[in-house]
Amino acid sequence: MLTLPSLRADPHVRLVACAAPRRASRDAFVAEFGGTAHEEVEALAADPAVEAVYVATPHQMHRAHAEAVARAGKHLLVEKPLAIALDDARAIVASAHRAGVHLITGPSHSFDQPVQRACEIIASGRLGRVRMMHALNFTDFLYRPRRPEELRTEEGGGVIFSQAVHQIDMLRLLAQAPARSVYAMTGAWDASRPTEGAYGAMIGFKGGGFANVTYSGYAHYLTDMMQDGIGELGWPVDPGTYGAGRRALASLGRPEDEAALKGDRTYGAVQAPPPASHAEHFGPVIVCCDRADLRLTPKGVEIWGDLERSFLPAPPDPAPRSPVLRALYRAIRRNEPPDQAAGWGLSSLEICHAILASARSGMPISLDHR
Amino acid sequence: MLTLPSLRADPHVRLVACAAPRRASRDAFVAEFGGTAHEEVEALAADPAVEAVYVATPHQMHRAHAEAVARAGKHLLVEKPLAIALDDARAIVASAHRAGVHLITGPSHSFDQPVQRACEIIASGRLGRVRMMHALNFTDFLYRPRRPEELRTEEGGGVIFSQAVHQIDMLRLLAQAPARSVYAMTGAWDASRPTEGAYGAMIGFKGGGFANVTYSGYAHYLTDMMQDGIGELGWPVDPGTYGAGRRALASLGRPEDEAALKGDRTYGAVQAPPPASHAEHFGPVIVCCDRADLRLTPKGVEIWGDLERSFLPAPPDPAPRSPVLRALYRAIRRNEPPDQAAGWGLSSLEICHAILASARSGMPISLDHR
Known part of the structure; x- marks a missing residue:
């Protein structure tokens, strides 16, 4: 949809x-x-x-x-x-x-217009090397209607496979270098949604760059507030909907009801969303290069340079x-x-699994075999 | 001062x-x-x-x-x-x-009013346990006037000893649990300021909570922009001063000139700052508890609960x-x-050293001996 x-x-x-x-x-x-x-x-x-x-x-x-x-x-x-x-x-x-x-x-979200614009700036080399990246996203992911398997990690449920992969894709593309290590901690804090709903991770890249990544899908703080109030799909967030996910789930009885609610949102059942007012995004991303930081927003790329700031707009596309x-x-x-x-999707999936493996073992996972 | x-x-x-x-x-x-x-x-x-x-x-x-x-x-x-x-x-x-x-x-900054208010909420137990924390700070630290030893890590220079310790103090206090592991990567990217100017770190706490921490002192993006435009000391940031640190340093000749510039700012040479308009802060901090996220701002504590939001103000104190x-x-x-x-300062210093040791070795550092 x-x-x-x-x-x-x-x-x-x-x-x-x-x-x-x-x-x-x-x-x-x-x-x-x-x-x-x-x-x-x-x-x-x-x-x-x-x-x-x-x-x-x-x-x-x-x-x-x-x-x-x-x-x-x-x-x-x-x-x-x-x-x-x-x-x-x-x-x-x-x-x-x-x-x-x-x-x-x-x-x-590695295809989002602001990510693509940032990659072009980085590839030009005029800002020097990518040294450190920061990606943050707080959403209501865990409280959207789910099929039962979407709440079982071993079947791909939880935020690691569905959500971390967006951050991984964006960061790999911005780094323009292979990932070589992952260290992570994860959280599964709601017994009624027994899969990972949050994580923190550090990803090391060949050449010494690294990324610090945080995600929560527990439907409390929403990082859309740091993105000019624009949601993941490019529409302004309606503050009146706060808590709506938990409220809707609380009104349901059985797991089948929840799956049915999700099914009701597929093609043929509802209208596709109208064109968005902004680019899609996946939470605030900052890329630190030698001579500037790039901050990605739903409006474009802020360039925070040595002596001055500038802005590269990413106008909304009717086909985001x-x-x-x-x-x-x-x-x-x-x-x-x-x-x-x-091979890209395989490599990103390896990092998802490395997040889970690192959280289990308490040790960094080397990806150097690739 | x-x-x-x-x-x-x-x-x-x-x-x-x-x-x-x-x-x-x-x-x-x-x-x-x-x-x-x-x-x-x-x-x-x-x-x-x-x-x-x-x-x-x-x-x-x-x-x-x-x-x-x-x-x-x-x-x-x-x-x-x-x-x-x-x-x-x-x-x-x-x-x-x-x-x-x-x-x-x-x-x-662990004494800042919003941190103290958040600790009181956490200590009340009504939000459940502290599960994950996120702390971020981007400043111009490395481009303020420095004495030569402040640019030599072995003498305590760089952002690890002067800046990380603030984040560590805040997070330790909010966690209300001893830190037990540190994993980190650091960056020293400007050969003319040859000490750590940035880091990313994950701190694990007893009981399973963890914190994801990012800092850059490279004077590009400024996280004060995420804090209602309020600077570390509680005054609004003047956008017209962007790049001022690098400009001032570029106008100096020798290291002694820079040290003299710093000396000029001590007591007896300049006036103390006037009372601030907001609480002091050290960058955006988010604390995820079972039943709410707390977001600390220079104005107070935003409480993003299961079904509704609220705000606990921390009015500016003439004596911050x-x-x-x-x-x-x-x-x-x-x-x-x-x-x-x-013993608190010793424990926080151990974490500073653990950040450096982890960055050197690529391995997490255990603090369990304490």
């Missing part, structure tokens, strides 16, 4: 087919886009009208679906995280390589996720894949 | 003597307060009019000065850090214990450092020392 406005608006995208188990979703697809609505992913992959498939199914289904698409020789845009189990992610990467198709892990779609287009039509290509 | 307005305003404090090597400082003291201005600390310590001594000399002199005062049976307020070398800090603590005098390490003076008074006259008593 969140990528739909961009899919609709992008001139390079035509939606010609879908696969969905829900009748309502299939009917809505055909009514809006025409084309073919398949029940099974294999039929979608075999559809001769299809050039690339966006795999936006639950994490644990990515492997089967991505392998089916790759086997049929179609390109892939796969939602982050690429998978939950590392073996599944490796299998997905291998199947794309074997088939010679492009695979992009996304959308993730167009960068990931452009990246897919350039990969397929010009053979110019982005950083977030096949 | 920064504590002077509070010393002047506090009804429990009378300044009856001082010791200072600079003639101008001694003359100014006598002209303002009367009493006796000594050249040597031993003479000050022996002065029968003196009940307690505030040791605000450079870090490396704390041991000799504190020992002289304790030997004379006078109580002590010692500026943070308690010392640079751990042996010196241990000697200071031992001398205070031996003499049976009270020693408080302060002022530090009165809490540390009240603590000294209560220790001496009522034998009720604060948390930040003798």
Whole structure:
């Protein structure tokens, strides 16, 4: 639903087919886009009208679906995280390589316009090297309606797989260097939502740069307040909704009710959101370079230099996720894949697992084997 | 100079003597307060009019000065850090214990009114346990005028001893639990200021709480912008001064010029600052408890609860450092020392050293021996 406005608006995208188990979703697809609505992913992959498939199914289904698409020789845009189990992610990467198709892990907030602008500034070299980064995000993630497996870590639930991966993707891209170590502590503090809801982590990068990362999904303080009151998807936050997540959950009886509430928000059941007023973001990010700090906001990039400040705007895009779609287009039509290509999603997933492993052991996890 | 307005305003404090090597400082003291201005600390310590001594000399002199005062049976307020070398800090603590005098390490930002208010809320238990904390501070610390030793880590220079100790003091107090592990990375990125100017650290506390801490003194982004534009000492930041630190240094020739510029700012040379409009602070601090996040600002404590928000104001105090003076008074006259008593400064200094040791080794440092 969140990528739909961009899919609709992008001139390079035509939606010609879908696969969905829900009748309502299939009917809505055909009514809006025409084309073919398949029940099974294999039929979608075999559809001769299809050039690339966006795999936006639950994490644990990515492997089967991505392998089916790759086997049929179609390109892939796969939602982050690429998978939950590392073996599944490796299998997905291998199947794309074997088939010679492009695979992009996304959308993730590493494609957000302010992140892209910051990367361009960093890549120019005029600010020197990236030395330290800071990323912070406090959301209501744990109190949005969830399917039961989204509250079980071993099935990919909690904030590590769904949320940390955004920060990891942004920081890896901004660092322009491979991650080499992870040290982390995690928190699972609500027995009624028994999965990680928070973490702190330090990521070391090759060349000596490092990032300090903090996340809480416990629906108390919201870092959107540090981002001009703009929410993750680019709309102003309504202060009147404070506490709404916990209130809605408290009104439900059984886990099935909560899953149904989430299901009610899928395609064919509700309208896609209108164009946002600002760029998407994933909490305040500061990048310290030798000669300036960059602060990313939903409005653009603040450049805090040695002697003066400046601002590089990132005007709101009616299709906020167009960068990931452009990246897919350039990969397929010009053979110019982005950083977030096949192995990228695997590497980010390794860092997610390293966060959990470090929190368990109390020791830093080396990623130097890569 | 920064504590002077509070010393002047506090009804429990009378300044009856001082010791200072600079003639101008001694003359100014006598002209303002009367009493006796000594050249040597031993003479000050022996002065029968003196009940307690505030040791605000450079870090490396704390041991000799504190020992002289304790030997004379006078109580002590010692500026943070308690010392640079751990042996010196241990000697200071031992001398205070031996003499049976009270020693408080302060002022530090752990005495700030919003920190004190947050501690009271936490101690009430109504929000559950402290689970995760986040502290961030970006300042111009490294580009303020410095004596040469303030740019040499082994002599206590850089941000670890002078700045990290504030965050450590605040977090230890808010955690209400002993620190048990430190993992950190540090940065010394400006060859012309060859000491640590930045760090990221994770501190684990007994009971499982943890803190994620980030600091940069490289005079680029300023986190005062996240604190309603209020600076560390409680005054609004003047945007027109951006880059002033680097500009002033660039206009100087030799290291002696810079030291002279710093000397020009001491007592007897300039006026003490006027009362501040807000509480002092040391950057944004967020404390995540089971049932609320507390966000500390120069105006007070924001309480982001399960279902609603509230705000506990910390009105500006004409004597912003009165809490540390009240603590000294209560220790001496009522034998009720604060948390930040003798061993406290030693423990915080151990964490400073642990930050450096962890950054060198790439491994977490255990503090469990304490």
